[in-house]
Amino acid sequence: MGVKLGILGLGTVGTGTVQLLQDLQGRHPLLQEVEICRIGVRSPNKSRPVNLPQEILSGDLSAIVNDPQIDIIVELMGGLEPARTLIMTAIENGKHVVTANKAVISRFGEEIFTAANASGVYVMFEAAVAGGIPVIKTLKQSLSVNKLHSIIGIVNGTTNYILTRMQTEGSELEEVLADAQRLGYAEADPTADIDGLDAGDKIAILASLGFGERINLQDVYCEGIRQITKTDIAYAGKLGFVIKLLAIAKNQTGDKSQLSVRVHPTLVSQTHPLASINGVYNAILVEGEPIGQVMFFGPGAGAGPTGSAVCSDILNLVATIKTNTAQANPLLSCRHKEYCHIAPISQLVTRFYARFLTKDHPGVIGKLGTCFGKYQVSLESVVQTGFQGEMAEIVVVTHDVKEGDFRQSLEEIHTMEAIDSIPSILRVL
């Protein structure tokens, strides 16, 4: 007997998944057991780039998750609702679930995985983070024998594409964004990508797998790339850095009480392995004991790569169904019980880059230095190269400092007569 799939959504990822399942030569033989039974879409009569019997397509998604014949529901529609309710119904009906939906998993993980464990089914989500890069199963299985120190990723292709082009062309964000939308790399509403929210969902998922407990999405600090200018990219370059939107989960103390989970644009040394990840590509650098550093690189989106991730989950489920064991496989099910304590961003210890516009008075750099000293901010470098109109431009890079102390020093600096403005404050890896 074949394993029967009900697929919800036949857009970019759904199409990539169906195309892979329709072309089985040279792939794992277990995929031959898979039978695409029903596909739910919004507009069943729309023309599609895949050949399917018309009767398979339906606009009644609820009927699919309630169909007793279906073994696995593959949710590839996106959005919070009705995706969440359909996933929950599928689980209650004893069906395994595969989803690419990072938004649903990062927000409703507790409800979904608790229900799945109670129903004795698995919810798989390899496609939800970094598309085709097999990072979910790797963190859950291969790397889970390590004690992790950090997970640092470029997990949003749209912003990496924009930052890469700003860097190579010396352009401003708006120009590149408009072009990226025209080329179909950025969505019509790019908010979730540009403001770091998509990367926030993804690092919440990776952190929960890497550090063994649930993450409350509200605790994840998210800062996007809207404020990045070509001026900062140029200064960063002169100082030996590139600017990347990094998603970081880091255990600052080793006892999980100081886990920091955050997304923000970051100055990355040009010699760091993540500095050379350009365009729409994703990469994730994991550091743990005893493995040391391991990095995954590849396509984070697109029909083929994401379809590959979805089908790898389907393959795992087919193998499980075919082995017919009543025991839950702890490497496939969710083991989380508690929520992680996440340190507030004010407790973060990091280096900073800051750019000041000041009056061109004697002694300004000295006054800045004195104020920094008062708040334990030690400077690694100070550069004054340019002018913006009448204003002198001063760029500093600090040594490691507690974010709360640094922000306090900036509050005082803001009140100085010689300081016009502080156009940018960025963290340095």
Ligand SMILES: NC(=O)c1ccc[n+]([C@@H]2O[C@H](COP(=O)([O-])OP(=O)(O)OC[C@H]3O[C@@H](n4cnc5c(N)ncnc54)[C@H](OP(=O)(O)O)[C@@H]3O)[C@@H](O)[C@H]2O)c1
């Ligand atoms: N695109 C990527 O490269 C990528 C990468 C990683 C993860 N993901 C995730 O994969 C999921 C799907 O993304 P996608 O890019 O494939 O989306 P998409 O191209 O917009 O396709 C969505 C599909 O779902 C159907 N659909 C949406 N809402 C529906 C509703 N309320 N009722 C019935 N059908 C509905 C649409 O039907 P119609 O075709 O009839 O409109 C369409 O077939 C999302 O969770 C996304 O975050 C995408």
Ligand SMILES: N[C@@H](CCO)C(=O)O
């Ligand atoms: N919008 C996402 C797609 C993959 O989740 C990105 O740009 O990486």
Ligand code: NA
């Ligand atoms: Na993946």
